[in-house]
Amino acid sequence: MMRTRSRLLSTVVTAVVASLAFTACGGSTPESTTTQQGPETAPLLRIGSLQEPQSYDPAQANEGHQAPIYQAVYDTLIKREPDGSLSPMLATSWEPSDGNTTYTLKLRDDVKFSDGTAFDSAAVKANLEHFTKANGPLAGTARSVQSVETPDATTAVIRLSEPDPGLPYSLANAAGYIASPSAVGTEAIKTKPVGSGPYTLDSANTVSGSKITYVRNADYWGDKLPFDKVEFQVLTDETARLNALKSGQIDAAVLNRAATAVEAEGAGLQHKPNEVNWEGIFFFDRNGTKLPELADVRVREALTLAIDREALLQAVHLGKGTLTSQTFRPGTEGYDEALDGKYTYNPDRARELLKEAGAENLTFTFPISPVFDPSIYDSIIQNWQDVGVTVNRHQWGPGQAIPSMLRAEYPIAYMALSQRDDWRHTIFQLAPSAPWNPFKVEDPELKGFIQKAQSGDEAEQKEAAKSINNFIVDNYWFSPLYRLQSHFYFTGSVDVEPQTEQAVPSIYNYRPTGK
Amino acid sequence: MTIFLLRRLLSAVVLLVAVSFLAYVLLYPTAGDISRNILGENATEEQVALKNQELGLDQPLLVQYFAWFTKAISGNLGISYFSSQPVWDTLMIRLPVTLSLVVVVTLLTGILAFAAGIWAAVRKGWVDRTLQILATLGDALPSFIVALFLVTYFAIQQKIFPATGYIPLTESPAGWARTITLPVIALAIGGVAGVAQQVRSATLGVLRNDYIRTVRSRGLSERRIILTSVLRNASTNGLTSLAVQVVGILGGAVVIEAVFALPGLGSLAVEATSRTDLPLIVGVILAVVLIVVIVNLVVDVLVAWLNPKVRLS
Numbered sequence A: 001m002m003r004t005r006s007r008l009l010s011t012v013v014t015a016v017v018a019s020l021a022f023t024a025c026g027g028s029t030p031e032s033t034t035t036q037q038g039p040e041t042a043p044l045l046r047i048g049s050l051q052e053p054q055s056y057d058p059a060q061a062n063e064g065h066q067a068p069i070y071q072a073v074y075d076t077l078i079k080r081e082p083d084g085s086l087s088p089m090l091a092t093s094w095e096p097s098d099g100n101t102t103y104t105l106k107l108r109d110d111v112k113f114s115d116g117t118a119f120d121s122a123a124v125k126a127n128l129e130h131f132t133k134a135n136g137p138l139a140g141t142a143r144s145v146q147s148v149e150t151p152d153a154t155t156a157v158i159r160l161s162e163p164d165p166g167l168p169y170s171l172a173n174a175a176g177y178i179a180s181p182s183a184v185g186t187e188a189i190k191t192k193p194v195g196s197g198p199y200t201l202d203s204a205n206t207v208s209g210s211k212i213t214y215v216r217n218a219d220y221w222g223d224k225l226p227f228d229k230v231e232f233q234v235l236t237d238e239t240a241r242l243n244a245l246k247s248g249q250i251d252a253a254v255l256n257r258a259a260t261a262v263e264a265e266g267a268g269l270q271h272k273p274n275e276v277n278w279e280g281i282f283f284f285d286r287n288g289t290k291l292p293e294l295a296d297v298r299v300r301e302a303l304t305l306a307i308d309r310e311a312l313l314q315a316v317h318l319g320k321g322t323l324t325s326q327t328f329r330p331g332t333e334g335y336d337e338a339l340d341g342k343y344t345y346n347p348d349r350a351r352e353l354l355k356e357a358g359a360e361n362l363t364f365t366f367p368i369s370p371v372f373d374p375s376i377y378d379s380i381i382q383n384w385q386d387v388g389v390t391v392n393r394h395q396w397g398p399g400q401a402i403p404s405m406l407r408a409e410y411p412i413a414y415m416a417l418s419q420r421d422d423w424r425h426t427i428f429q430l431a432p433s434a435p436w437n438p439f440k441v442e443d444p445e446l447k448g449f450i451q452k453a454q455s456g457d458e459a460e461q462k463e464a465a466k467s468i469n470n471f472i473v474d475n476y477w478f479s480p481l482y483r484l485q486s487h488f489y490f491t492g493s494v495d496v497e498p499q500t501e502q503a504v505p506s507i508y509n510y511r512p513t514g515k
Numbered sequence B: 001m002t003i004f005l006l007r008r009l010l011s012a013v014v015l016l017v018a019v020s021f022l023a024y025v026l027l028y029p030t031a032g033d034i035s036r037n038i039l040g041e042n043a044t045e046e047q048v049a050l051k052n053q054e055l056g057l058d059q060p061l062l063v064q065y066f067a068w069f070t071k072a073i074s075g076n077l078g079i080s081y082f083s084s085q086p087v088w089d090t091l092m093i094r095l096p097v098t099l100s101l102v103v104v105v106t107l108l109t110g111i112l113a114f115a116a117g118i119w120a121a122v123r124k125g126w127v128d129r130t131l132q133i134l135a136t137l138g139d140a141l142p143s144f145i146v147a148l149f150l151v152t153y154f155a156i157q158q159k160i161f162p163a164t165g166y167i168p169l170t171e172s173p174a175g176w177a178r179t180i181t182l183p184v185i186a187l188a189i190g191g192v193a194g195v196a197q198q199v200r201s202a203t204l205g206v207l208r209n210d211y212i213r214t215v216r217s218r219g220l221s222e223r224r225i226i227l228t229s230v231l232r233n234a235s236t237n238g239l240t241s242l243a244v245q246v247v248g249i250l251g252g253a254v255v256i257e258a259v260f261a262l263p264g265l266g267s268l269a270v271e272a273t274s275r276t277d278l279p280l281i282v283g284v285i286l287a288v289v290l291i292v293v294i295v296n297l298v299v300d301v302l303v304a305w306l307n308p309k310v311r312l313s
Helices: A002-022 A064-071 A121-133 A238-246 A258-266 A297-305 A309-317 A337-341 A347-356 A374-386 A401-406 A422-430 A444-455 A458-474 B002-039 B045-055 B061-072 B087-123 B125-140 B143-157 B173-207 B210-217 B222-259 B265-274 B278-306 B308-312
Strands: A042-049 A078-080 A086-088 A091-097 A102-107 A145-152 A155-160 A199-201 A211-216 A227-234 A252-255 A275-283 A321-323 A363-368 A390-395 A412-418 A478-485 A487-490 A494-496 A510-512
Touching: A042 A064, A042 A238, A042 A510, A086 A091, A102 A121, A121 A145, A121 A155, A238 A252, A238 A258, A238 B143, A238 B222, A252 A258, A258 A487, A275 A297, A297 A347, A297 A478, A309 A321, A309 A374, A309 A478, A321 A337, A337 A458, A363 A374, A363 A401, A363 A412, A374 A390, A374 A412, A401 A412, A401 B002, A422 A444, A422 A458, A444 A458, A487 A494, B002 B045, B002 B061, B002 B278, B087 B125, B087 B173, B087 B222, B087 B265, B087 B278, B125 B173, B143 B173, B143 B222, B173 B222, B210 B222, B222 B265, B222 B278, B265 B278
Parallel strands: A042 A227, A042 A252, A363 A390
Antiparallel strands: A078 A086, A091 A102, A102 A155, A145 A155, A199 A211, A211 A227, A252 A487, A275 A412, A275 A478, A321 A478, A494 A510
């Protein structure tokens, strides 16, 4: 009960803060009114990071583990709150028009980059144009951007080639990082970022492959973050991250394996549950191009019912997750709680379905990625063999799994993907052009829903998201097994709020506790 | 001696070229998906094709190797696919870390192993037996198990040494010593055991020789005999064994650097391989081969200097 109330409180506070900021109520410091008990500031925050940026050019930025490293130095046009809602940052408002093909952004006029250049609409234009041309990892998220117009210094009009309801989200991620226009596109920015963010890079104390040090940007336009200095220690090895946490050398870090997470709990480290990824079977070849039997929905259903997902969750992930049948995340419009329990273990029914579909002799090759625990594959293959399916194994080498899946080399595979909001989920995994729909499967009914989700008004979009989810679940496009908790652990010296859709929290979500 | 050195240097150069070519050819097929891995799961196939072009991966293998080779002989080893840093710069940052480990571990192993080996051979009896048991234990314990034990006790429970990280010698000698103490101990234990055995048996062999009896009959002190006649003749085996250990240390460093999060060549090799960062992998391989070549050269010179018979043969 306590927990529900405090979560409700924090949601209300977030909402109030967001709406205050949205109506531009001056430069108040709303954080001071929250229930934080620690000191206002602390000298140092040390985060254990799995990765380091490939380049500080914001066009080369990636999401996930690298997000906080970029956020420290680059402000985004729009801010993503911990619960996933969007709030103003460099842009104070963003209005769609013409069926979501134009967005008009109103911009702040009091922001300066760390090199002294003023932030204005020309900076937005320079950054977005560079972003679409530089072929970075997330270039696809701004694919719809056709041109940027700058009617005046505080207005930017983004024209799109097709309706894109996901654009505001993209502008809260890599596509929205704004660097100084004098640095955009130069060689120097790859190692020396120039942004308007809360921190600046301390190059002298930054060692490639080891440590990234940020110091406070004294002229920051927004609310100061509580830490004077932030250190990202690059710790690629899981054991090293856990040891650094246990010995107090770092304040927070993400762990990968459930077993390590249990060890962290045993050592008294803290954790707030946050389910980021969904994992399960991808039936890529729903048309039966490579595996004809897979075109029959009864075969996909049989392969789904044959898997004992509960046993897998308990045995491999030590119960740290929630069983599910859908790919949409709780909190999105498409999500329907009733669907979570739809795919239940039933090997007898699976055998029947295979017989009905005339697929008793079903044989296929199941590719195995070194990224996942081998026992996941062993269990699933055992389950399938139990209902009479012949499964051959193919072992992928390091770095081969994703390229192979996206080249449509295998009809069925096991994979984990982040749970996105409705529209980005749709264009990422479901639409005919989606990268995670490698066999380019199309359906007239689904196509209608997708069109509505793309160019409809808000109410139509919500309705369409529900229809899309139901269609996907009813037609067994995937066999999702569970939503897994990310294992992000921290010591008593900080308090951290998890971030929706991110395995690691944003840089704004840390507070000192004074311990 | 000059001809000996020149011949060794020439073969080292040939070895480096051959190794670089082999690495390129053998690793290339697994590097086929590099562009997709750089861009990640979000990218479209068009983006991947464009990246292939940018990196020159659409060229035939031999063309790519030749382009790399012509640049490499002028000292340009290319740019890492994943960090945008020149490979040379990355190696120069990582090399001191691994060299710190290798040099300290080698010196420590040399001193401890020679002292223990000679002591055991000369004193015999319980000293010899105790050292034999310790050596067998040290040889049998895998370095990463030792490392995990050291971290748990000295870093997490007692908080005497840091659990992870590296402080360069130039920044703070005391900090440097603190950060490498546990990794050095973990790496040295197996090496000391192995080399001490070699030194012990070599010393025993030398002590059995007639000329030792002759020297003794002249009334020289036992200490003098050991330091001049015995050590000089027994050191050939010990040094050769030490050179083999150095290669082993480089291998062990892969695991130890990962456990202690030391940004050295070993952990770099693991990261680069798991991401198929071809220019970086080739760079790391060249650096490691170079270290092995230099160590062997130094040992050969030392042995030749101590034992003139080797120079003649």
